[in-house]
Amino acid sequence: MFEQAFEKFLSDQREGASGRRLEMLSMDLTGTKKLLEVVVWPILRSFEGIVLEYEVANASGVTIYIDAFYVPLSAALECEGFASHAEKVTRSRFDFERTRVRTLGTRGIIHMPFTKDQLDKQPELCRQSMYELMGKHSSIAGARGMRELSVFEREVIRFGLHLHRPLRLEDVKYCLQCKYDLAKKTLTQHMLKGVIAPVGSGSKRYHEYRLLEQAGELLAKVY
Numbered sequence: 001m002f003e004q005a006f007e008k009f010l011s012d013q014r015e016g017a018s019g020r021r022l023e024m025l026s027m028d029l030t031g032t033k034k035l036l037e038v039v040v041w042p043i044l045r046s047f048e049g050i051v052l053e054y055e056v057a058n059a060s061g062v063t064i065y066i067d068a069f070y071v072p073l074s075a076a077l078e079c080e081g082f083a084s085h086a087e088k089v090t091r092s093r094f095d096f097e098r099t100r101v102r103t104l105g106t107r108g109i110i111h112m113p114f115t116k117d118q119l120d121k122q123p124e125l126c127r128q129s130m131y132e133l134m135g136k137h138s139s140i141a142g143a144r145g146m147r148e149l150s151v152f153e154r155e156v157i158r159f160g161l162h163l164h165r166p167l168r169l170e171d172v173k174y175c176l177q178c179k180y181d182l183a184k185k186t187l188t189q190h191m192l193k194g195v196i197a198p199v200g201s202g203s204k205r206y207h208e209y210r211l212l213e214q215a216g217e218l219l220a221k222v223y
Contacts, residue, residue: 031079131216
């Protein structure tokens with residue numbers, strides 16, 4: 001399904017492009033395709049709101065191009081290969097890249113770079129970053145989380161997405177400013193609803209929990 005959807009999407013993007021942008025869309029887009037396949041498609045199940053090779057002019061009038069621009073969140077999603085961005089960089093290119101990042105910042109664009117290695121080896125981590133972005137910057141009104149999670153449960157998931165480590169009981173107590181009983185009950189509900197899983201195995205008492213992809217899906221509002 002992804003392959004067919006991508007080919008149609010790319011064709012539509014090319015039809016609406018001209019000049020240098022059309023040239024960019026006619027180049028090798030292997031990295032961009034991988035980015036869409038690993039990060040965008042599993043979450044959105046469409047390419048609605050995505051613009052490929054999005055054009056942004058810097059203060060000097062030079063146009064820079066974003067691999068995939070997500071319009072609803074004004075986010076620049078990019079795939080970077082180590083060789084092209086580190087091994088062969090010159091001083092002038094390094095300066096340009098820094099100017100590019102500043103340009104995105106001054107335009108209010110959120111820069112979300114992913115490396116090819118991460119997309120290949122850590123796809124879940126890449127998707128979690130996208131879920132975190134959507135959970136932070138988009139409303140959850142109408143999202144599944146509004147129907148299936150309590151206010152406390154939603155806040156704990158949001159808090160956990162920012163930790164970048166396993167979730168602990170003390171984290172829940174801090175997040176909710178509550179005592180042991182409510183924190184433990186919230187974690188139990190998360191386990192029953194399949195949004196967290198204990199770290200480790202066996203019959204011993206669990207002290208850490210990892211967020212599953214279901215957690216991000218419940219918070220994300222798909223445009």
